[in-house]
Every structure is written in C-alpha cells, then in structure tokens.
Amino acid sequence: MTTAPLVAVAHGSRDPRSAETIHRLLGVVRALRPELDVRVAFLDLSEPLLGEVLDAVRADGHREAVVVPLLLGHAFHARVDVPAAVADAQQRHPDLRVRIGDVLGPDPRLDAAAWRRLLDAGADPDDPELGVLLAGAGSSHAPANRLVADVAARWQALTSWTGTVATFAAAAAPDVPAAIEALRARGARRFAVGSWFLAPGLLPDRITDLATAHSDRPLIAGPMADDLGVADLVLHRYDLATLEVPLPALA
Template identity: 60%
Template sequence: MIPLVAVAHGSRDPRSAAQVAALVDVVRALRPGLDARVSFLDLSAPRLTDVLAGVRGEVVVVPLLLGRAYHAKVDVPAIVHEAGRRSPRLSVTVAEALGPDPRLESAALRRLTAAGVRFDDPALGVVLAGAGSSDNRANASVAAMAQRWSAQTGWAGAIAAFAATVQPDVPAAIAKLRARGAERIAVASWFLAPGLLPDRVYTAAHDAAPDVLLADPLGADPGVAELVLQRYDDTLRASLERTG
C-alpha cells in the first residue's frame, strides 16, 4: 500500500502536534495496514522534508490545510519538488488540501454542538473564527460558510472572523452580531488544532463576551479522518488514470 504522509502547518504549541498525531491515529484505525505518517511544514517535528527523505518509491502527501491558500499552493509543492530532486527514487503526488469541504463544515458544527450550542436558538450569534489568509478566495470560503449557517439555522446570525491578516476580527464580529439582536455568543473554530491563533481568538472572544460558548478545533474528528483518506484515494485514482 502506498504510504500517506499527512502534512500540517506546525506550531510551537505542543498541543497542536499532539492533535495532528491523534487525527492520523484515527486515519490508521479507519484504514488498517496503511502506512500513514505525520509531518509539518514548520515549527514542529518531524518536518515534511525529513519524512520524505526516509521514503522510497511512491508516496501521497495530503496537506492538512483547511483552504487552498499559500501553504497549499506554494510551500508544499516547493518542498516536494526539492525532495524529488534530492532523491530520484522518490515519486511524490500531492493531494488537494482538505478544505473547503462539507465534511469539515459538519465537523465544525459537531464541535459547536459539543460546546452546548442549539441550532434553534434565535438569541444566539455565532462567530466562525479562522486564521485569515492573504488569499481572498480562502477568506471568502469561510465567509460563505457563515452565510450558509445564517440561512440554515434559527440563530440571530453567523459571521466569519479572522485572527490575523483580514477583517473583521472577533470583537468586531461579536459587535455586529449584538447589533443583529444576538443576546448570546458562540465561537466556532475553523482551525484544525490548538495553538497561538486559536488561543488569540478565544481570549478576544471571552474579553468581548465573558459568557461565550467556545467550540474546540476540528481535531481528531472521524469525519476529518475520512476526508484525509478520501483525498488520498482520489489522488491515487487520478494518478492511475493519467498513467493509463
């Protein structure tokens, strides 16, 4: 079976690497016998470069990224290209990033439910908080998700907010929801794992709304693990079709 190398961004917060490892554990449990390995782009070990250096033959790299932004478009392909240059016996195919995908959205909603959110609460405003990107399309996909939630639930509204790079930030989003009549606030996490940016989001939300409901990052959700395997399978299928 061709190895799967999952690559996450990485963080100085050890909880992040632990959560990514837990997700890959679920992937292994769903597909016994699959050689599924963990790697990171930066800040955590092992790095993708080092993991690929230890592999020979074919391998599929699955970016554990929630959007198709800079890391997915530039960083991962550049590392893979350099790994192939150093080791001609290595053949790497890169899968699509995890997001956007309805299974991630469902996982985020499950995390909200676990935090105590009811979907028929007309006094609730929900902030969908993500990292923020220099790629406007990645930000737009998060905003579109929040708009769907506004239309499909009984909430006072849902608004996307970002920890960095773009607006609105979390306090501004909470203020907008208050203006729409929200009496209670919840924050949905558009992060895969804990770390500096999720903590920044949670602190800002608690400062603006002390009784806020905080949902956990997507983490080792079985739906996310199934999506990782789907990206792996789709990549293998496309590779077979290209080679005839």
C-alpha cells in the first residue's frame, strides 16, 4: 500500500521570505523521514495553492493524501479555508480521500521552539528588569489569542522577568505600544519580543517596527518555522491524522 503524501499547507504571504522559510521547514521534515512524499502548499498569496497540490497528488496516481495545516491555532484559516479547499479538490477528484490533520498549536514543541528563539536573541531568564512580549498575529477568534496568552503565562512562571504578556499585530489587544507601557509600569527597564510566528513577513515586521519605536534596542526573536521541534511536530500531526478516518471519496 502506497503511503499517503503529506501536504503541508501554510498561510502564504507577499513577502518571499515567508515561503522560503516554509520550504526550509519542509526540508527538515524530509530529512527526518526521507521515505515520505512531502509537498508544500499555500492558502493564498504564494504558490502552489492547496487545490493545485491536491490536483497533482491525484495526477501522480495517489488515492489518499494527508493535509497538515501549518497554522498555530484554530482561527479562520483552519476552520474555514482549509476544509473548503479540500472539499473543492474532492469535487474535482471524487476518488481522492483526504485526511486533514490538526493545526500545530497548542503543543509543547511550539512553546519550546519559541523559547529557544528568544534565548538565541539574548533574553536572560534571570533578568528581573526584563519585560517580555510574546507576539502573535491576532485573531477575531478568541481561543486563538488565548493560546498565545497561555504560553506567555507559562514563561512568566519559569523566569524572573518583570512580566510576560501576549501582544498582537492586528485584530486583538493589547497591541505592542500598550503591552510595552504595561510592562514599563510594572518596572521593566529592558524589553524582548518573542515570536509566535512560523515565518517572517509583514506582521512580524510590524511587531518589530513598533517594538523598536517604543523601546530602546529591544531583543527581537526570530520566527519558529525551521526549528527541529516544529518539523517533528508536523510529522506527529501527520501520523495522528493517518490513524483517523479520512474524508470519504465522493464516488
């Protein structure tokens, strides 16, 4: 029996650094499991799109595929866009069975990847005058924002920092200036920004610009995507999905 290809689908971005980072992540995934057919897809703004990749999977003779969303929470893309793209592909290919894996978050491997990036940027867990922002995209779906806040709270419990707060680039509060002012009011004299982003792009750049404008030389962590732990998590989501009942073929 042929193993179902892993189709990893990311947001997509006008910023070419984003797709480059996702491709590097999938390179790590392939290195961890060389025998697996691993394909990259995007929901928008980058190519190839998810529907096009599923078309290619069927054209290559496969009857099954596993889609793993490279998304950090259950926001709109995960709840609406991914299932819709899969359903459209199955309309075109009624004999194609598709499993959709879970999103990447929450998972301790994501926490650890973001933590490593922050330490790499120079954050000292024993610095009592350091205020830390954990920056995410922001969503109108409150549970997705709460996931970021929960990670920030766990970090606070492990460190001597003045405080650790979640902050968002859009659609949710607090924004970066408000988060910095709140930490400053609690006594923070230095600032660091952790990244709850998989890849660079316009929103992480906005976070960096705001942090730099509202504090003196903040430490800025890089995104998580090509971390070994994230690659392992992608494979874990694939493995779990293969144990579940696939979305049935339409004929």
